[in-house]
Amino acid sequence: MLSYILRRLLGVIPVMLVVGVFVFSLLYLAPGDPAAIIAGDNATEENIARIRANLGLDRPFLVQFFDWGGSVLQGDLGVSMFSGIPVIELVRQRMEATISLTVTTLLVAVVLAVTLGVLAAWRAGSLLDRAVMGVAVTGFSVPVFVVGYILVYYLSMKLRWFPVQGYRPIADGLWDWARHLVLPSLALGLAYVALIARITRTSMLEVLSEDYIRTARAKGVATAPLLLWHALRNAAVPIVTVIGIGIALLISGVVITETVFNIPGVGRLVVDAITRRDYPIIQGVMIIFAGVYVLINLAIDITYCFIDPRIRYT
Amino acid sequence: MTLSAILPAVRRYPTIAIGGVLLAFVALAALLAPWIAGDPIGFEPINRLKPPSEAFLLGTDSLGRDVYARLVYGARISLLVGLTVALIAVVSGALIGLIAGYFPRVDAVIMRVMDGIMAIPAILLAIALVALMGSSVLVVIIAISIPEVPRVCRLVRSVVLSVRNLPFVEAARSNGTRVPKLLRRHILPSTVAPLIVQATYICASAILTEAGLSFLGAGTPPEIPTWGNMIASSRLFLMLAPWTVFAPGICLALVVLAVNLLGDGLRDRLDPRISRRM
Numbered sequence: 001m002l003s004y005i006l007r008r009l010l011g012v013i014p015v016m017l018v019v020g021v022f023v024f025s026l027l028y029l030a031p032g033d034p035a036a037i038i039a040g041d042n043a044t045e046e047n048i049a050r051i052r053a054n055l056g057l058d059r060p061f062l063v064q065f066f067d068w069g070g071s072v073l074q075g076d077l078g079v080s081m082f083s084g085i086p087v088i089e090l091v092r093q094r095m096e097a098t099i100s101l102t103v104t105t106l107l108v109a110v111v112l113a114v115t116l117g118v119l120a121a122w123r124a125g126s127l128l129d130r131a132v133m134g135v136a137v138t139g140f141s142v143p144v145f146v147v148g149y150i151l152v153y154y155l156s157m158k159l160r161w162f163p164v165q166g167y168r169p170i171a172d173g174l175w176d177w178a179r180h181l182v183l184p185s186l187a188l189g190l191a192y193v194a195l196i197a198r199i200t201r202t203s204m205l206e207v208l209s210e211d212y213i214r215t216a217r218a219k220g221v222a223t224a225p226l227l228l229w230h231a232l233r234n235a236a237v238p239i240v241t242v243i244g245i246g247i248a249l250l251i252s253g254v255v256i257t258e259t260v261f262n263i264p265g266v267g268r269l270v271v272d273a274i275t276r277r278d279y280p281i282i283q284g285v286m287i288i289f290a291g292v293y294v295l296i297n298l299a300i301d302i303t304y305c306f307i308d309p310r311i312r313y314t
Numbered sequence: 315m316t317l318s319a320i321l322p323a324v325r326r327y328p329t330i331a332i333g334g335v336l337l338a339f340v341a342l343a344a345l346l347a348p349w350i351a352g353d354p355i356g357f358e359p360i361n362r363l364k365p366p367s368e369a370f371l372l373g374t375d376s377l378g379r380d381v382y383a384r385l386v387y388g389a390r391i392s393l394l395v396g397l398t399v400a401l402i403a404v405v406s407g408a409l410i411g412l413i414a415g416y417f418p419r420v421d422a423v424i425m426r427v428m429d430g431i432m433a434i435p436a437i438l439l440a441i442a443l444v445a446l447m448g449s450s451v452l453v454v455i456i457a458i459s460i461p462e463v464p465r466v467c468r469l470v471r472s473v474v475l476s477v478r479n480l481p482f483v484e485a486a487r488s489n490g491t492r493v494p495k496l497l498r499r500h501i502l503p504s505t506v507a508p509l510i511v512q513a514t515y516i517c518a519s520a521i522l523t524e525a526g527l528s529f530l531g532a533g534t535p536p537e538i539p540t541w542g543n544m545i546a547s548s549r550l551f552l553m554l555a556p557w558t559v560f561a562p563g564i565c566l567a568l569v570v571l572a573v574n575l576l577g578d579g580l581r582d583r584l585d586p587r588i589s590r591r592m
Contacts, residue, residue, distance in 0.1 A: 018430020026442050137578070141571035143522050145529050145545060146563035149552055153560075157553050252437040256526050260549075270438065274445055274532045282442050290433040 001305050008301050012294055019290045023283045024065050030279045077284035082276045087284035091266055097167045098265035102250055104181055109189035117200025118227055139194030144253045148187035148260035165262040188257045192246050199242040203235040236307050244300040251289050333576030340569055344389040351386035354539045375558045376551050384539040385561055391540040392521050395455055399520035400513040402459040407466025412497050415474025428464035436461035444532045451534050458523050462516050469512055473505045507584040514577030518570045525566050541566045
């Protein structure tokens, strides 16, 4: 098991290297010569060449890449071209909103989706099952921003139950923080719930048809422990895998959700950077989000060892 | 075909029927746009934010543009992007997947590259590419296709791995069939059924991503009406003129739902073993 974990840890390196090459190429290929911009309008060719040499921009691609990669590993993601503030600092300022939104959505969505999926599989073919599957197909088809505006229109503007937009830091009070997160989480989580409920149902259906479940039932195990302890535990591996893969869905969704609800998070940072062509910000956030995705999936691969002792890791 | 021949088929594959009819309807509307819809671009400031009426079926937006006309023209972009992205992603993903599955020497390298692309959130990759290459429909199509390639590649690779040592492939190989022909004639056919299903899911996700990009202002140029930029330009008027946001929103959801239903139906019909993949 230890060697499996070690191998998975090492496996992160090539993946992040590929991400790094992609992201670095973006800056390398970006239009506009930084040296020419620094040198100003009246600069001579010689001036520009000297500045370029000073910045190290005349070195080969690979040398520049490893130089850049080295600073990324030390937490230096470059400086925003627009504001001159280090990208890592900008991200740190906006991290709380994004983490609040994604973590609450993740927790609520997983609990809700697994419950729905288990119930649908338990009563397969019933009205409940059809309703859950109907919601799952629809949830997968409605874009985050459409769900968002429908919720805002009815629940905020018409019924005035929730604030229309914005974010309150958790330090300003738990109640206000939570109230501002309800609608964004719903909008962001719908597709994720759909995805997980679907795989939970499929995986549970497979397990429930096995002999040991019938034996357990004959032995007199009550329904709740049967479903949760006997069945769900054995159905867990595909569910957990999809929870991990689905993180990509959440990350893409966060960028849009923060725009819909005007939440000053990391997603908004990128969207604001698009019009300003602030490449270092786009790059930095790409690296961070890709890193988070890879680390979460690494953690999930490692948890397999604990949830399913049947799998051999040789 | 008579009605009596169609009905049993509809009853057997209701999702394919519903999805197919809905899509055919939208495709027809998109094709006939110049004949069935007015001017999607011209604006009349006098007619700002008019509710739906006889003159404007779905009202007007904040610049006095005809929402219905923009909706019909917007369908063109959604369908164009959905179909071409599915085509590009399936063709290139299948090619790479065939090579990765058949040649163990390059397999590890190709798959690590694919893992790397998968780790970058699709919408961020697309935003970055659009920021870099400027906004045009072609750039959007390429930007959305790239993150979809690894999904196809993985799928095709897994099929190749499962059939490459089966007797019929061995037989063809020992007959002296050259590798390109072997891949094309003997291995590729096994991947067709799952690829068709996968193509519909990619089409659905491409339509969603395009709308997301347009919504964020990183998609097609603003002068081309798309459902995403219609919602973006009307979002501040949600309270005053909800139809300007909901009309394109509902269309978007219906079209994606139709494609997903078609995909689910085809999956059950063509290949019950494969389940929905991310």
